[in-house]
Amino acid sequence: xxxxxxxxxxxxxxxxxxxxxxxxxxxxxxxxxxxxxxxxxxxxxxxxxxxxxxxxxxxxxxxxxxxxxxxxxxxxxxxxxxxxxxxxxxxxxxxxxxxxxxxxxxxxxxxxxxxxxxxxx
Numbered sequence: 001x002x003x004x005x006x007x008x009x010x011x012x013x014x015x016x017x018x019x020x021x022x023x024x025x026x027x028x029x030x031x032x033x034x035x036x037x038x039x040x041x042x043x044x045x046x047x048x049x050x051x052x053x054x055x056x057x058x059x060x061x062x063x064x065x066x067x068x069x070x071x072x073x074x075x076x077x078x079x080x081x082x083x084x085x086x087x088x089x090x091x092x093x094x095x096x097x098x099x100x101x102x103x104x105x106x107x108x109x110x111x112x113x114x115x116x117x118x119x120x121x
Contacts, residue, residue, distance in 0.1 A: 009047065009111055013040050013104060020103075031093040039083065039100015046079050047108060 017037040024033025053071045079101075087095045 009044065009108060012107055012111065013044050016040060016103060016107065029093070032096040035086075035090070035094050035096030036100040036103065038086075039097040039102075040104045041100070042079060042083060042097065043101050043104025043108070046075065047104075049075055 017040050020036050020040075021030070021033040024030050024036070050072070053075070054068065057068055057071070083097045083101055087097050
């Protein structure tokens, strides 16, 4: 699923999903846990599509930020609409998809910042 073989985010997302499902199951909120995992999966798919889009634009030697901004904007709009529609139609548990997206984005930010924090030591 990765472009450069970077499987760390996939492993971390899977571990977080299993932990969330276990915790939600113990609280009798398994459907909420499923929606949170769906949000994490949606964030992971978005990150993968971002990498593919950037790789395609780089290989085409496209200049400027316009094409990248257009592709990114459309993809983010689609992910947001999908998450909001799913969350609103299946609330209250469906709102977990938004929590999952947030969880993935926080994890991705830490994953991206980790090399910088290691080199700062």
